[in-house]
Amino acid sequence: MARFVLSRLEQKSQEVKVPLRSAYVNCRLAGTNYRVLAELCRAVGAEVPFTGVAVGELLDRFREALGHTNSPLLVVLDEIDALVRRQEDDVLLYELTRVNETLKRSWVSLIGVSNDLHFKEFLDPRVLSSLSEEEVVFRPYLADELYDILSERAKAAFRAGTMHNATLRLCAALAAGEHGDARRALDLLRVAGEIAEREGAPTVSEEHVKVAQQKIEQDRVSEVLRSLPVHSKLLLTAVYCLSIKLPDGAVTGDIYEAYNEMCGEAGIEPLTQRRVSTLVSELDVMGILNARVVSFGRYGRTKRIRLAASSKAIIEVLSEDNLVGRLLRYVPKCLQQRRKSP
Secondary structure (H helix, E strand, O other): OHHHHHHHHHHHHHHOOOOOEEEEEEHHHHOOHHHHHHHHHHHOOOOOOOOOOOHHHHHHHHHHHHHHHOOOEEEEEEOHHHHHOOOOOOHHHHHHHHHHHHOOOOOEEEEEEOOOOOHHHHOOHHHHHHHOOOOOOOOOOOHHHHHHHHHHHHHHHOOOOOEOHHHHHHHHHHHHHHOOOHHHHHHHHHHHHHHHHHHOOOOEOHHHHHHHHHHHHHHHHHHHHHOOOHHHHHHHHHHHHHHOOOOOOEEHHHHHHHHHHHHHHHOOOOOOHHHHHHHHHHHHHHOOEEEEEEEOHHHOEEEEEEEOOOHHHHHHHHOOOOOOHHHOOOOOHHHHHHHHOO
16 A cells, blocks of 8 residues: 555656655565665665665765755655564664754655554654654455455456356455455465366365465465574474473473573573563464463462474474474473483
């Protein structure tokens, strides 16, 4: 939507002969403040090297080039939460919200895009005070709206008579029931069509959609596993190794002990138990782990944690990682002690 609005604004600026520039940066793909700022510099005609210049120097080049353009710059920072949550803090956002103070014949407007409604809680109060933001929340699509979108796409993508309304309705209902995400609905339709095509089926049936849903879910889990930070992967490896002998789940203490051993084997400094507990909660929300509180009476309460994702998916993805892949056959000491006990 942001890209669409930008294109319309640029088209209108040409019609009325008013200068306007825009820049679209995906912060998660850019990876660092330097790369985000380098993209903004290029948008205003300032060439910068791939690396080797201080961020402060880049900011000076950006301000100077912007001052020479004499035109407004509309900046879209997609996945802006990735920019805020990195260790570099939000110094770049702070500078961008204050850059207009030094400009005379041009100005910068920021549009941040995020799926995290709470990401502003991570912002420095000084950034919030100068941001003066207006929040626009896009509600999830309803099933009927998704059906309309799918119907239009199906006309362009499928031969006449190969797609039934019932199939489109099912795709729309499944996507609306989860997140109301149009991409999810389109993925279901595309994968269902690919499955039907491979089978040589004359039409795309509801059964094809159900098979597509299972395949997409498996692919989603694999994508999430690949994107996990190293400590989350080590924690997941610890849970997997314990699950071989403890299929009903391991308690928090055993998992933290096994995680510590994994860190030692990998040569990485372990996180605190409190931070690991937070990682467990995050993996629980993602559907990778299942954590439930159990009571041991007068001995207190703890969490019993087991795998929610399939062991097969975990093995396939973690085996690709050179650091944690070799630890999948590791036997934690707590399991070795149980073997020795009578």
